[in-house]
Amino acid sequence: xxxxxxxxxxxxxxxxxxxxxxxxxxxxxxxxxxxxxxxxxxxxxxxxxxxxxxxxxxxxxxxxxxxxxxxxxxxxxxxxxxxxxxxxxxxxxxxxxxxxxxxxxxxxxxxxxxxxxxxxxxxxxxxxxxxxxxxxxxxxxxxxxxxxxxxxxxxxxxxxxxxxxxxxxxxxxxxxxxxxxxxxxxxxxxxxxxxxxxxxxxxxxxxxxxxxxxxxxxxxxxxxxxxxxxxxxxxxxxxxxxxxxxxxxxxxxxxxxxxxxxxxxxxxxxxxxxxxxxxxxxxxxxxxxxxxxxxxxxxxxxxxxxxxxxxxxxxxxxxxxxxxxxxxxxxxxxxxxxxxxxxxxxxxxxxxxxxxxxxx
Amino acid sequence: xxxxxxxxxxxxxxxxxxxxxxxxxxxxxxxxxxxxxxxxxxxxxxxxxxxxxxxxxxxxxxxxxxxxxxxxxxxxxxxxxxxxxxxxxxxxxxxxxxxx
Numbered sequence: 001x002x003x004x005x006x007x008x009x010x011x012x013x014x015x016x017x018x019x020x021x022x023x024x025x026x027x028x029x030x031x032x033x034x035x036x037x038x039x040x041x042x043x044x045x046x047x048x049x050x051x052x053x054x055x056x057x058x059x060x061x062x063x064x065x066x067x068x069x070x071x072x073x074x075x076x077x078x079x080x081x082x083x084x085x086x087x088x089x090x091x092x093x094x095x096x097x098x099x100x101x102x103x104x105x106x107x108x109x110x111x112x113x114x115x116x117x118x119x120x121x122x123x124x125x126x127x128x129x130x131x132x133x134x135x136x137x138x139x140x141x142x143x144x145x146x147x148x149x150x151x152x153x154x155x156x157x158x159x160x161x162x163x164x165x166x167x168x169x170x171x172x173x174x175x176x177x178x179x180x181x182x183x184x185x186x187x188x189x190x191x192x193x194x195x196x197x198x199x200x201x202x203x204x205x206x207x208x209x210x211x212x213x214x215x216x217x218x219x220x221x222x223x224x225x226x227x228x229x230x231x232x233x234x235x236x237x238x239x240x241x242x243x244x245x246x247x248x249x250x251x252x253x254x255x256x257x258x259x260x261x262x263x264x265x266x267x268x269x270x271x272x273x274x275x276x277x278x279x280x281x282x283x284x285x286x287x288x289x290x291x292x293x294x295x296x297x298x299x300x301x302x303x304x305x306x307x308x309x310x311x312x313x314x315x316x317x318x319x320x321x322x323x324x325x326x327x328x329x330x331x332x333x334x335x336x337x338x339x340x341x342x343x344x345x346x347x348x349x350x351x352x353x354x355x356x357x358x359x360x
Numbered sequence: 361x362x363x364x365x366x367x368x369x370x371x372x373x374x375x376x377x378x379x380x381x382x383x384x385x386x387x388x389x390x391x392x393x394x395x396x397x398x399x400x401x402x403x404x405x406x407x408x409x410x411x412x413x414x415x416x417x418x419x420x421x422x423x424x425x426x427x428x429x430x431x432x433x434x435x436x437x438x439x440x441x442x443x444x445x446x447x448x449x450x451x452x453x454x455x456x457x458x459x460x
Contacts, residue, residue, distance in 0.1 A: 013437060025434035033437055071369070071456070227369065227427055227456045228434070239370040239455070254457070258424035 028265035059090035069109035072176030101136025186275035
């Protein structure tokens, strides 16, 4: 950057916090104009406060940071290792990455995570779809095409993170989901009528009943501030769209949130507050949590979603477990009537269980 | 007027050879005596962006979710589209829209 050499604009405003230095950004959350130094302080302090207020960690815990090499997880790894030292959390931190096997995308972003391992001095563990499932996303896309591939990736990733965490023997996983992501997910769950996820997608910690809880220290952190922080601190992150088509429906929700933010930045926090305050009517049937008969992973059905999807892939019926529209008597688009019927039946049984899909 | 433009967060993929830093020479638009961000955006759209301009521009401004800094200062503090540019300014565009 050449900012030092660049001319300072006349009339530039002073930081409203210190009153001394030139303001460098407008905070979306408060509309305050603050300088870079004050920004670092408030950004880090707010995350520390979120961690303390919600008792996210206990001293001595081993914590895996879900690291994709992207902006959110890179900033999370940096800030968490700083706060751990500064406030003496007493945590053992690890980077945990998933290699989905996407040539030209994940292989590049994993290089970023490997640099982060050295830059932040955090041990890195990579688990791959190839090792866990014997399928890479490249293989899966070859078998099923570019439709529904995000479903496979989402279901497999969720489970892969848990398996990787078990290998690292950690007590907790933290992910870089930020306030914008959570607001987006609240909207998506409303749009899909997914009451089970709507009620838990705003929880800062989930899976406390399962083996390894997950938490989101950036729940109240705006994406704009995460990117500004990474930019000012010159953190090394990777930013390329996945080559296998972005999730279009999520894309609409994302765009809508960003439009709202421009008009009224508080909208993001307000949507999260709305999500937190929904009360699910007692007559709504919620899925019951059990374990998968085959692999032992949490599931509300006999087989978990990942096992159903894998079954489909291995039997050459990749549409097993995809979609939610199957009804008795509805035409199946599988090949052959027998197969279609069978797929339909399995489809139905796997649908009522709304677990382990996508990000939350 | 000489400007340095930087594209990051994935926006560089919309430019030729995915080049991040561009040293450019931009003149004020006809009828204006100073170059503004508004003028710069339309100049960038017609001269630098090679594909998917909708990832960068929406309704005459940057697409929501694209951050802009003028000399390392948030453009929201400099007047946004009306911010006036000076010789040797550094303008940075960063997309926040790519995965995390």
